[in-house]
Amino acid sequence: MVGVLALWFRRRSKWFRGLFAAMLAVMLTAMLAACGARESERLQSYGDDGYMGLSNTNPNLPLTGSAWSYENDGELAEQLLRPMRGIRRSRVRFDGDLMSVTLFVDGALSREETARLTAKARNVLAVNFPRYDVKVAARQ
Known part of the structure; x- marks a missing residue:
């Protein structure tokens, strides 16, 4: 199988081989960059309030009729x-x-x-x- 691919690749033009190598490099770079996120870029979760963080964002917003006791x-x-x-x-x-x-x-x-x-x-x-x-x- 490897021999068939090598033969196929050798028969292509220099221009095609250069384009193929450049695209392979771009794809590998994109895959490696996607795996390593910085600490400041990490996703933050919602507050655990049952309203997807709404009561943490708007603490004075009454969400129910009995918001006041x-x-x-x-x-x-x-x-x-x-x-x-x-x-x-x-x-x-x-x-x-x-x-x-x-x-x-x-x-x-x-x-x-x-x-x-x-x-x-x-x-x-x-x-x-x-x-x-x-x-x-x-x-x-």
Whole structure:
């Protein structure tokens, strides 16, 4: 087999042999260059966050409806309601994008005052938590 190839190669012109040798050299150089990448040229992998590095690139981008914790949101809601006069305590519950707040108000408040206090609490919570549908109920 080698003899047949050598005979075939000898019968070609000098120009063809020179072109063949040059192409062989270029191909070998390209193959060797492709194998050795520098440290700075190596590929970098995505962050292991399940979103192909999206949360590492954009840390403040909410990816799910519960990107903020319900616990923190509940604490903030109670903190906003605490300074309001007439509210003894409050209970905050979440169901997806629904925030249900129960206000336990002073027994000395009239129905009109309780209604005003409930509306005020709902407005404060709706402004501070636009991602939730806020529902407020009052008990005496």
